[in-house]
Amino acid sequence: MHWLSYSTPLLQGAWVTVQLTVMSTLLGAVVSFALGMGRLARGRLLRLPSIAIIELFRGTSLLVQLFWLYFALPVFGQMAGVDLRMPPVVAGVLALGLNIGAYGAEVVRGAIQAVPRSQYEAAKALDFTPRQIMWRIALPQAIPEMMPSFCNLAVQNLKDTALVSLISLGDLAFRAEQIRNFTQDSTTIYTLLLFMYFGMALVLMAVMKTLEHSVGRWRAVARN
Numbered sequence: 001m002h003w004l005s006y007s008t009p010l011l012q013g014a015w016v017t018v019q020l021t022v023m024s025t026l027l028g029a030v031v032s033f034a035l036g037m038g039r040l041a042r043g044r045l046l047r048l049p050s051i052a053i054i055e056l057f058r059g060t061s062l063l064v065q066l067f068w069l070y071f072a073l074p075v076f077g078q079m080a081g082v083d084l085r086m087p088p089v090v091a092g093v094l095a096l097g098l099n100i101g102a103y104g105a106e107v108v109r110g111a112i113q114a115v116p117r118s119q120y121e122a123a124k125a126l127d128f129t130p131r132q133i134m135w136r137i138a139l140p141q142a143i144p145e146m147m148p149s150f151c152n153l154a155v156q157n158l159k160d161t162a163l164v165s166l167i168s169l170g171d172l173a174f175r176a177e178q179i180r181n182f183t184q185d186s187t188t189i190y191t192l193l194l195f196m197y198f199g200m201a202l203v204l205m206a207v208m209k210t211l212e213h214s215v216g217r218w219r220a221v222a223r224n
Contacts (some may be wrong), residue, residue: 005177006192013175014196020161020171021204024096025154032150036108037134053204054143059101066095069166092164100157107149111142123151144215151208155201162197172196176221 036223038050057065068092077084086094089162094170165174172193 006189009175009179010172010192011198013170013172014200016089016170017158017161017172018200020092020164020169021154021158021200024093024100024161025157027093027097028100028104028153028157029150031098032104032108035105036112039105039109040112053098056103057099058106062160063166065099066091066163066167069095071087071194087220088164088167088169089168092161093168096157096160099160100153103130104150104153107146107153108142111145112138114145115141143193146149147208147212151205151212154208155204158201159197159203163201198216 010207033055035050038046039054041047070086070088074083074141112134119137119141120133123137128136161171162173164171165177168174176189178195180186183189
């Protein structure tokens with residue numbers, strides 16, 4: 001087979017990879033802020049569960065998390081009389097999103113804690129409530145500092161999507177392995193796979209850099 005004949009199934013797989021990346025990155029962003037701010041909460045009911053979830057997902061393998069959600073969780077559901085089976089795409093998005101969210105939570109926590117204490121003290125002197133301090137003082141300064149790290153996490157998340165091929169989800173890696181098994185053309189297939197992931201990573205980095213510059217301009221406007 002000519003290498004051009006591989007393009008259709010590989011592009012179909014690439015589209016699945018793009019969808020997985022977008023959905024899991026958005027979920028990861030939500031989880032990052034929820035767990036990061038929960039970790040900074042004064043009350044133990046929010047802080048301790050947030051710490052436990054962060055350490056669980058940072059301290060275990062993404063592959064094991066994926067397998068647990070897809071294979072083990074339905075077994076627990078059967079024991080409890082509840083159907084917890086989920087489609088491969090849902091298991092993949094959950095595993096990827098929760099994993100990146102756990103790492104992103106530490107980015108959120110660190111950025112918020114890096115805001116100078118004088119900013120908080122000035123806000124308190126102006127009789128701001130804790131919620132107003134967080135939304136009007138801390139986050140507008142912290143979010144631009146988070147963006148470079150979030151860019152790295154998004155690219156890492158794109159590369160991690162290859163693991164979902166192990167639960168038979170037809171992403172780019174799964175399609176490439178199917179073609180390789182059929183043609184035994186390992187050199188061509190894996191070379192194409194390498195460049196396709198690299199191309200998608202470049203596009204994702206460009207998008208994240210654009211977002212980073214937009215957030216930076218928003219911060220400058222807010223200051224003025």
